[in-house]
Amino acid sequence: MIAEILATGEEIRSGALVDSNSAYIARKLEEAGIAVSRHTSVGDDMTALVAVLREIGERAHTAVVTGGLGPTEDDLSAAAAAKAAGVFLETHPRALEEIERFFENRRRLMSDSNKKQALLPKGSILLSNPIGSAPGFSLKIGRCTFFFLPGVPAEMKRMLEDHVLPRLTADASEHRSLCLTRTLSTFGLPEAAVGERLAGVAEHVPGVRLGLRAKFPEIQVKLYAYGRADQNLENALDEAAAVVAERLGKRVLSLEGHPMEQVVGRLLAEQNATLAVAESCTGGLISHRLTQVPGSSGYFLFSAVTYSNASKIAVLGVDPKTIERFGAVHEETAKAMAQGVRRIAGADWGLSTTGIAGPGGGTPEKPAGTVCIGLASEKGVFAKRLHFNFGSRRMHKAVFAQSAMDILRLTLLSGWPEK
Amino acid sequence: MIAEILATGEEIRSGALVDSNSAYIARKLEEAGIAVSRHTSVGDDMTALVAVLREIGERAHTAVVTGGLGPTEDDLSAAAAAKAAGVFLETHPRALEEIERFFENRRRLMSDSNKKQALLPKGSILLSNPIGSAPGFSLKIGRCTFFFLPGVPAEMKRMLEDHVLPRLTADASEHRSLCLTRTLSTFGLPEAAVGERLAGVAEHVPGVRLGLRAKFPEIQVKLYAYGRADQNLENALDEAAAVVAERLGKRVLSLEGHPMEQVVGRLLAEQNATLAVAESCTGGLISHRLTQVPGSSGYFLFSAVTYSNASKIAVLGVDPKTIERFGAVHEETAKAMAQGVRRIAGADWGLSTTGIAGPGGGTPEKPAGTVCIGLASEKGVFAKRLHFNFGSRRMHKAVFAQSAMDILRLTLLSGWPEK
Numbered sequence: 001m002i003a004e005i006l007a008t009g010e011e012i013r014s015g016a017l018v019d020s021n022s023a024y025i026a027r028k029l030e031e032a033g034i035a036v037s038r039h040t041s042v043g044d045d046m047t048a049l050v051a052v053l054r055e056i057g058e059r060a061h062t063a064v065v066t067g068g069l070g071p072t073e074d075d076l077s078a079a080a081a082a083k084a085a086g087v088f089l090e091t092h093p094r095a096l097e098e099i100e101r102f103f104e105n106r107r108r109l110m111s112d113s114n115k116k117q118a119l120l121p122k123g124s125i126l127l128s129n130p131i132g133s134a135p136g137f138s139l140k141i142g143r144c145t146f147f148f149l150p151g152v153p154a155e156m157k158r159m160l161e162d163h164v165l166p167r168l169t170a171d172a173s174e175h176r177s178l179c180l181t182r183t184l185s186t187f188g189l190p191e192a193a194v195g196e197r198l199a200g201v202a203e204h205v206p207g208v209r210l211g212l213r214a215k216f217p218e219i220q221v222k223l224y225a226y227g228r229a230d231q232n233l234e235n236a237l238d239e240a241a242a243v244v245a246e247r248l249g250k251r252v253l254s255l256e257g258h259p260m261e262q263v264v265g266r267l268l269a270e271q272n273a274t275l276a277v278a279e280s281c282t283g284g285l286i287s288h289r290l291t292q293v294p295g296s297s298g299y300f301l302f303s304a305v306t307y308s309n310a311s312k313i314a315v316l317g318v319d320p321k322t323i324e325r326f327g328a329v330h331e332e333t334a335k336a337m338a339q340g341v342r343r344i345a346g347a348d349w350g351l352s353t354t355g356i357a358g359p360g361g362g363t364p365e366k367p368a369g370t371v372c373i374g375l376a377s378e379k380g381v382f383a384k385r386l387h388f389n390f391g392s393r394r395m396h397k398a399v400f401a402q403s404a405m406d407i408l409r410l411t412l413l414s415g416w417p418e419k
Numbered sequence: 420m421i422a423e424i425l426a427t428g429e430e431i432r433s434g435a436l437v438d439s440n441s442a443y444i445a446r447k448l449e450e451a452g453i454a455v456s457r458h459t460s461v462g463d464d465m466t467a468l469v470a471v472l473r474e475i476g477e478r479a480h481t482a483v484v485t486g487g488l489g490p491t492e493d494d495l496s497a498a499a500a501a502k503a504a505g506v507f508l509e510t511h512p513r514a515l516e517e518i519e520r521f522f523e524n525r526r527r528l529m530s531d532s533n534k535k536q537a538l539l540p541k542g543s544i545l546l547s548n549p550i551g552s553a554p555g556f557s558l559k560i561g562r563c564t565f566f567f568l569p570g571v572p573a574e575m576k577r578m579l580e581d582h583v584l585p586r587l588t589a590d591a592s593e594h595r596s597l598c599l600t601r602t603l604s605t606f607g608l609p610e611a612a613v614g615e616r617l618a619g620v621a622e623h624v625p626g627v628r629l630g631l632r633a634k635f636p637e638i639q640v641k642l643y644a645y646g647r648a649d650q651n652l653e654n655a656l657d658e659a660a661a662v663v664a665e666r667l668g669k670r671v672l673s674l675e676g677h678p679m680e681q682v683v684g685r686l687l688a689e690q691n692a693t694l695a696v697a698e699s700c701t702g703g704l705i706s707h708r709l710t711q712v713p714g715s716s717g718y719f720l721f722s723a724v725t726y727s728n729a730s731k732i733a734v735l736g737v738d739p740k741t742i743e744r745f746g747a748v749h750e751e752t753a754k755a756m757a758q759g760v761r762r763i764a765g766a767d768w769g770l771s772t773t774g775i776a777g778p779g780g781g782t783p784e785k786p787a788g789t790v791c792i793g794l795a796s797e798k799g800v801f802a803k804r805l806h807f808n809f810g811s812r813r814m815h816k817a818v819f820a821q822s823a824m825d826i827l828r829l830t831l832l833s834g835w836p837e838k
Contacts, residue, residue, distance in 0.1 A: 023434040027435065036434070038471070040460075192489075211430065213430055213436070222435065283706055284722055288703035296702075297780075302723070304723055308721060310765070311763075391549075393711065
């Protein structure tokens, strides 16, 4: 079964509003095994509406339309549907009853324009709206069964659940096809390299397709399993995920798409270890991300955002001579910061960043995009220097923070680095 | 000129991702006086892509396409465009050069699959991508000029600005109609209250429409001025903005839509004042937001994220008796934290937060959503307790951080509070 989705309304057409309804409907249809082939949006324009309804009527088996069911003059969905199907509008008695009851129950006065909402194309099946005044309807146009729903997300969701999905899956048996998805998050390889390492994976596991998505600074691997309800699609996803994990090794953060802060948090909690952070160029972002995770107070003790050199010295106890000799952005300074914050907080791990997020502050030797990351534990301390060149302060902060958490993650996974 | 927008990709087709690119592009085109008639989305499917490109080629004068320019096998935009236009793909020498330069500049290895990104339909005009590896291109299909851009929002926005808008508006005269917009950011009033205070504003200023948009935790007021290029639309916007500012007073953060951290940063810089922050429940978010602003190292000295009580005592010098007597979440503790961090950093202002972001940790007396905010200066110290109930840790952290910065903002604007 091929499905299409149509969103109507001037706000969506003109970009004043982002259309999140269509993605929601697509997800729900795909989960039910109905393949969505296309989304379209047009404004409140009779000619455009009739044209697109007729096109979809030729192409698809079923379609979900949102918007245009309200009481005002620019709500054109019922009239456009009637025109596209070549039928008249007529007052639907049960629709009128439901609208009247809606206003009665809310003790609100029903206006004449609300009566317009009961005018439906002849031959329509009424779709009740239990939480709003606009009833929906279903109508055949061309070879396609259309479901017209309100644009208000809460009403659309409720009616999709109550009316549309049950009708579409009513005749579906165990043989109906569906699509399950899974997301793996990765960090440390550019998108092209991830793609190359994963070349041919889809052929290994029949019925599974693979897609990549850059969710800066992570690259997500999306797995899609298409098949019938009685096939073991979860198994196919498990198999494909195992192949991806093998090819990418420790570059895979999570087989469930979890973000870095959650992965690091789980490792710390499992190892019963505590963390303190000293942030310079990342400005609090590492701490903010770590504390987005519920329960983070169990392992995250303290962070010092030491933007000024004075605070690196006064709070973290960094030797002024270290900064004088090497500069604030240097492995030696990063090491002293990591050791300092670990000591102050009495934590098992001390993690530090010092670098240049830009746009200003760079030098030829240490351009914007340079970061030094330090990690201290009872076993000692080490530091790494990394270079990025994203041309944006925000992106630099994000990739610095991610890299620092990644160094901690890899060390928690593999132990203290050799030599 | 009739324009259409096409978003491609499996994530958008299947609903895994909400397509916000199309709304952005529609807004920008409409602002430039170009009428957008339709948005479409299809997946990474050659047949579907070629079909929709040909359809748009018949209907529209111009079209913007996003996605499918990456290095992997499922990136099909160039191949589909070539097929729809009936031309071959060929390596575009300047595109290849730019991709090579991109990897050189970042000191990253270019892989063979990246070379694929230089394969463009014969007759294409290259659209350089200054911040990513995927070059865009422009190509005529049917009667329509297409602009193919990457799906990564930052790259798409930059290239829309650099290449697409200048080409589309090059021949436009003073009589073309356009729409200018302005955004005012506000904080501290719920959306309905902002709406009530602004009732009737649009009637005051002919040609200006008004919309509200919740951008949590801010409420933005959007002003739209429709007219011809030779009318003084900027003046109309100025007038409308002045009325809004008068009605909402200090609830308006910025007449240019600037976020809180930028507004606070500008006030600190203007007053030549420095700031230190002690964050408990906000976990580094205040520091992270303040340091997103370029130049923030000029006024932001230091922040202590003191999640544990031990670190509040050891680092900030909070008297253990204060925490024992009042608890960690209390005005007295917030005051001690603000004074402590101000003293340590030698800053003019000390700002603090201590509260319960949830989901756990609440009590009947201090439920999740409770925050105490302290502010210290040479004039003394005060604290406020606020309650929110958003049911989400992320939203609580966001509104706590915003409220703390707002208290600092209002004090910087109006001076130390009376009594």
